[in-house]
Amino acid sequence: MAQSGIKVAAECVTAYEELKSKKAFRFILFKISDDGKEIVVDETGKEDDWDVFREKLISSKSKDKRGKEGVGARYAVYDFHHTSGEGIVQEKPGLLSWIPDDAGVFVKMTYAGSKEALKMALPGLAADIQASATEDLEYEGSVRPKVFKRL
Amino acid sequence: MAVPNANTAPLSEYAGDEVSALVLDPGWSTTRAGFAGEDAPKSVIPTHYGVSSSDSRLFFGENAIHSPQANLQIKNPWSADGIVEDWDTAAKLWEYSITSRLTGPKPTHPEKNGLNDDPNGEAMELDAQEEVEKPLTENPLLMTEPGWNPVKAREKYIEIAMEDWGVPAYWLGRSGVLAAFAAGKASALVVDVGANITSVTPVVDGIMMKKGVQKSPLAGNFVSNQIRAMFKQNQVPLTPHYMVSSKTAVDAGAPSQATYKKFETAPPASYRRLQEERVLTEFKESVVQCWTGPGKLSNGTNEEIAKSQPPRPFEMPDGWNQVFGLDRFKVTEGLFDETAALEDDENAKPTKAQTIPAMIQAALNQVDVDQRPHLLNNVVVTGASSFLPGFNDRLNAELQGMYPSPRIRLSAPGNTIERKYASWIGGSILGSLGSFHQMWISKKEYDEHGANIVEKRCK
Ligand SMILES: Nc1ncnc2c1ncn2[C@@H]1O[C@H](COP(=O)(O)OP(=O)(O)OP(=O)(O)O)[C@@H](O)[C@H]1O
Numbered sequence: 001m002a003q004s005g006i007k008v009a010a011e012c013v014t015a016y017e018e019l020k021s022k023k024a025f026r027f028i029l030f031k032i033s034d035d036g037k038e039i040v041v042d043e044t045g046k047e048d049d050w051d052v053f054r055e056k057l058i059s060s061k062s063k064d065k066r067g068k069e070g071v072g073a074r075y076a077v078y079d080f081h082h083t084s085g086e087g088i089v090q091e092k093p094g095l096l097s098w099i100p101d102d103a104g105v106f107v108k109m110t111y112a113g114s115k116e117a118l119k120m121a122l123p124g125l126a127a128d129i130q131a132s133a134t135e136d137l138e139y140e141g142s143v144r145p146k147v148f149k150r151l
Numbered sequence: 152m153a154v155p156n157a158n159t160a161p162l163s164e165y166a167g168d169e170v171s172a173l174v175l176d177p178g179w180s181t182t183r184a185g186f187a188g189e190d191a192p193k194s195v196i197p198t199h200y201g202v203s204s205s206d207s208r209l210f211f212g213e214n215a216i217h218s219p220q221a222n223l224q225i226k227n228p229w230s231a232d233g234i235v236e237d238w239d240t241a242a243k244l245w246e247y248s249i250t251s252r253l254t255g256p257k258p259t260h261p262e263k264n265g266l267n268d269d270p271n272g273e274a275m276e277l278d279a280q281e282e283v284e285k286p287l288t289e290n291p292l293l294m295t296e297p298g299w300n301p302v303k304a305r306e307k308y309i310e311i312a313m314e315d316w317g318v319p320a321y322w323l324g325r326s327g328v329l330a331a332f333a334a335g336k337a338s339a340l341v342v343d344v345g346a347n348i349t350s351v352t353p354v355v356d357g358i359m360m361k362k363g364v365q366k367s368p369l370a371g372n373f374v375s376n377q378i379r380a381m382f383k384q385n386q387v388p389l390t391p392h393y394m395v396s397s398k399t400a401v402d403a404g405a406p407s408q409a410t411y412k413k414f415e416t417a418p419p420a421s422y423r424r425l426q427e428e429r430v431l432t433e434f435k436e437s438v439v440q441c442w443t444g445p446g447k448l449s450n451g452t453n454e455e456i457a458k459s460q461p462p463r464p465f466e467m468p469d470g471w472n473q474v475f476g477l478d479r480f481k482v483t484e485g486l487f488d489e490t491a492a493l494e495d496d497e498n499a500k501p502t503k504a505q506t507i508p509a510m511i512q513a514a515l516n517q518v519d520v521d522q523r524p525h526l527l528n529n530v531v532v533t534g535a536s537s538f539l540p541g542f543n544d545r546l547n548a549e550l551q552g553m554y555p556s557p558r559i560r561l562s563a564p565g566n567t568i569e570r571k572y573a574s575w576i577g578g579s580i581l582g583s584l585g586s587f588h589q590m591w592i593s594k595k596e597y598d599e600h601g602a603n604i605v606e607k608r609c610k
């Protein structure tokens with residue numbers, strides 16, 4: 001259990017299984033529910049374009065403890081694809097947590113203190129990326145080398 | 152505040168919205184306490200306390216230890232190793248930090264308040280009396296602790312809270328992990344530059360890597376002592392405020408022209424030292440500077456470059472004043488370069504292993520190779536001594552020098568409160584979450600399992 005005591009809603013595991021087995025989505029965004037009790041699915045997406053995904057993270061909003069909306073944080077599972085020189089396609093679902101430095105301390109604390117719960121609920125994740133600035137969301141410059149380390 | 156009686160309320164009630172938890176973050180220089188959910192600790196008291204040399208009475212709080220008295224010795228309950236040494240006084244001081252500003256003292260039990268003195272007044276049951284007299288029976292308590300706290304000390308914390316204070320629920324958090332979370336990081340390398348101790352704590356996936364935790368005395372007090380040594384070399388008279396009754400302006404370097412207070416018996420040396428420390432903190436805030444690198448201050452022409460920067464003036468409480476040039480860099484250089492530390496009979500030379508860069512290296516060597524680049528990308532700087540101007544730039548330069556290939560990234564909250572009270576704030580948020588109620592160790596669980604339950608529940 002993560003230190004915040006926040007739980008993972010069953011729908012998160014279901015969505016993750018669908019992404020893995022049925023390739024139903026390219027990515028899933030998770031957030032902490034407004035009542036602060038559990039991590040829930042915020043949105044799923046099928047777009048292959050990394051920038052669509054990136055943009056969703058950057059524009060996300062979260063509420064502070066008084067319910068005021070501000071700079072947001074999210075967790076995401078992204079189905080990373082890589083095609084090698086010989087045309088072999090590799091697919092790996094990886095976890096990405098987006099907790100930007102300019103989010104409020106309440107949002108940072110609750111998201112950082114709850115990440116473990118999600119990670120433990122989703123078996124078989126191939127990567128765990130901690131992004132806190134937009135440069136960490138550059139696919140070629142930052143993300144890909146972390147997911148496909150040995151390529 | 153409307154609070155249900157904690158002795159009868161079920162766990163979910165007192166850990167819910169109705170009663171705020173208390174958060175206590177004890178440090179060497181200050182002890183921070185407040186209600187969970189608030190943005191900053193309401194009660195920040197000096198950890199130093201006074202002991203009357205005539206009747207051994209204890210004095211807590213800024214006001215009680217501020218005025219000079221002939222028989223008031225000043226002490227601190229922590230050891231130089233950053234572990235509580237004097238448990239009895241620490242417990243009393245911590246209780247004071249909470250009851251003086253937050254919960255208020257418990258009313259004296261009717262049997263003991265003198266109004267019911269009756270030779271037949273034995274009617275009160277002893278058990279009931281004990282319950283009532285414990286001072287903190289209403290709010291769950293979240294405490295922070297240093298990463299090197301031994302098991303015995305951790306058990307002692309919960310014992311004090313449960314047995315002496317009667318708290319209904321308790322949780323103990325590693326201050327490094329709380330600071331990492333408050334910076335938005337589940338994995339981080341936390342560099343905490345405090346007063347007594349500088350520590351480096353690797354946190355991976357929300358867990359403190361105990362093996363990797365490093366600590367050293369090269370912190371705020373060390374810098375204070377370096378300034379003292381520099382003052383001695385340059386014949387700078389370090390005069391605390393309480394000694395001066397009035398001053399007149401004098402030229403730089405000229406002897407002061409002040410009237411000094413007269414004491415029949417001068418306050419003890421320990422009192423003077425604490426008061427000097429205040430002047431030294433002012434000196435740190437307005438004069439001292441870290442050489443920002445790259446390279447050590449002694450490298451090549453670095454000293455020349457430092458010398459060419461405008462010197463900073465400082466005025467002692469008695470009006471004596473002078474400008475400080477290269478010296479304002481020299482007093483911090485020892486944090487990074489042991490060979491540069493000023494030495495005299497009161498300042499032993501530090502070892503290389505005690506310097507901040509060496510501690511970071513030692514900490515990283517204890518974590519998985521794969522994790523190292525990740526941690527170097529998430530260095531969280533906290534503790535009030537990290538406010539030394541140039542500190543972050545220098546740390547960054549040292550890390551770049553040691554680890555040229557992975558990207559180094561320091562994160563230090565620009566917000567003063569968040570940097571100074573990172574662990575307290577982390578605890579404050581955690582303790583205010585509805586979801587956190589299942590994390591508390593309840594009184595019942597403590598009674599069943601004993602103090603060792605902290606080892607299982609607060610990893
Ligand atoms: N603006 C500042 N610039 C430089 N140093 C400062 C500044 N403000 C406070 N300090 C120093 O910071 C130290 C106190 O830091 P902090 O409050 O983090 O320590 P602490 O938690 O009480 O101690 P420890 O962590 O060692 O138990 C003191 O040595 C003080 O002189």
Ligand SMILES: [Mg+2]
Pocket residue numbers: 178179343345346534
């Ligand atoms: Mg500290």
